[in-house]
Amino acid sequence: MTTTTLLALILILAAAGWILGRRRALAMVEGDQRQLHSLPNYYGWQVAIFVMVPAFALLALWLAIQPFAVNMGISDMIPEERVAQAGSRALVMADVRRLAGGLDTAQAAGVLTAEEARGLSVEANDIRDRLAQAGVALGSAVDAVTLRAAQRYRQLAGWGDLARNIAVIVVAVAGFALAFRAIAPAFRARNTVERAVRYLLIFAAFIAVLTTVGIFLSLIFNTVKFLGLYPAEDFFLGLNWNPSFSGRGGGSELGILPLLWGTLYISFVALVVAVPIGLMAAIYLAEYASKKVRTYAKPALEILAGIPTIVYGLFALVTVGPLLVDVFGRGGLLGVNWMQGGTAVMTAGLVMGIMLIPFVSSLSDDIINSVPQSMRDGSLGIGATHSETVRQVVMPAALPGIVGAVLLAASRAIGETMIVVLGAGAAARLSLNPFDAMTTVTAKIVSQLTGDSDFSSPEALVAFALGITLFVITLGLNVFALYIVRRYREQYE
Structure with missing residues (x-):
């Protein structure tokens, strides 16, 4: 059976x-x-x-x-x-x-x-x-x-x-x-059933917490094992990323700084795209759009959040990358030679920014709508226009929550993988040129654990060290964002 x-x-x-x-x-x-x-x-x-x-x-x-x-x-x-x-x-x-x-x-x-x-x-x-x-x-x-x-x-x-x-x-x-x-x-069957359901809910919550603890401990143990094989100073302060598995030539250089730079650079470009567009869309939907427009526009905007990231990656590889090369590459419309290939920071950043628009828009829209109507009425009552009320009353009141929404979007951008793998390239470098190919921590975690890897080698265990580093960064952003949002809610609810 x-x-x-x-x-x-x-x-x-x-x-x-x-x-x-x-x-x-x-x-x-x-x-x-x-x-x-x-x-x-x-x-x-x-x-x-x-x-x-x-x-x-x-x-x-x-x-x-x-x-x-x-x-x-x-x-x-x-x-x-x-x-x-x-x-x-x-x-x-x-x-x-x-x-x-x-x-x-x-x-x-x-x-x-x-x-x-x-x-x-x-x-x-x-x-x-x-x-x-x-x-x-x-x-x-x-x-x-x-x-x-x-x-x-x-x-x-x-x-x-x-x-x-x-x-x-x-x-x-x-x-x-x-x-x-x-x-x-x-x-007393009702008491028995309700008690059993309560225990089941407690067990479900315990499993969720235990899973998180298990993931964290697995990262910690393997990271400690990695740092026992590879110097921590070279990992956290190294400027070169050049893994070389046993039998494939030479020792490995496993400095994380180029990967962190690529991660933060691509995330910054994505936020530059997502935050203004998402915030303006949220202001329009919350303050200016009619009920009929909001009914159709908000779900249509949130469809972007339901598109698989692999589809965004293919869009970056097939459409956005070649388009940027036609504009900024050799013989392009601007006559410059800034971009050598379709995979670059700008390619992944633009597409990732499009993916993040509904995150910023939806969270900001909810936060703006949660500002008490009495504040709007008071501003309008003393003679301010609608635009002045939005600019000088509503937005300052909603600013802490909006900052939390942006930080949550940033943590989402830092953890993205497929768009980076297909749109940003695989080069680990420290460069300010947004048209250069770079890579991120998540992309290298995938590459280090793909193929025939010996999990007793530093080249494979480094994926766990990269994972715990990324975990700490995103956890810090999430905690900070939730702290800001909680303070905002305590103030106005």
Whole structure:
């Protein structure tokens, strides 16, 4: 039984519990629900919750623990000679899991019989051909050790899946029976359901916080490991970025300053584009636009926020870049030679600015609308015009919130990846020319973790150091922005 089938079975049992629990409660009072402590639906939900929550919790815990238990069960089968040959035990285990999955695929395709897949009677030099017939590609040679480990892996995984299915079904049925038996006219089903929902909400909030903490700790641990292999002074103060993986020539220069400069430069250009346009659009929509115009203009403007960033990147690569070259490149309309290629700071900055317009506009529009109407009325009452009221009363009052909106947009720009990868280039340099190709921290995180990377090398671990640096910068901007917005709301709400 697959996990999907098991989930469906639990949901069906929960639905049946809801129907039967509701019917049992009504049957006990002969249809007069006034004699029940709670509404009939609460009795149904009580049974459904007792079915779903324990079963889903056990299933999630089992799915998290089983892979580790299976790996521990077969890890001792891998001799040290095989580990040394592959480079690490993790790589051998990856081959074992891939081969085990390939055996399942080959059995389903009819290339291997169930007895052959279970007993691995096929010779090691023949298994690759059999798997190739089933469309399974293996990354390394298949030997007798890997075959035996794969067979054991399939066996343990099968036993684990069977035990999981039995345990989850038993827990679901037991929950059904306990909740169904507890139904009585005086039973406080509403209290039980509301308490369970409250605990579920607390658990959801805890998972969200725990996920954030886990991400931060993973960055911290790998950054500490990186700084143990590469000098921190060279990383934070280095002016050159030139990674060179083992076997590809020379040592690596991993200075972050060129990447930070490219990140901040492109973000600055994006904000120069987004802030004036977004702010003016927000002022018009909040203060001057009619209700009919606002009804259509605001959603149309916010469509820009729903466009995938990869589409913006393609727009920068295919349209904006060549257009800028036609204007600022050799033989262009201005007759200058400022821009050598379509990928540049200006290309990525302009397109990113377009992407940020709805962020600035929507947040600023909401902030301007939250300024008390009494302030506008007072200004108009002493003879000021509408424009003077907007310029001298509304905007100063909304300024702290607008600054917070701009900072939130800046943190969004700093974390952007796809537009930079396609529109700004890959050169890490310190330059003031906005028509030069540059790169950012996010783009280099992608490049350092793409391909066959040895995660024990500084060239791969540096991605985590880049990530924690970017995390601290964006976290600081977000905290500062929320602080400003909170002060503004406390003042006027």
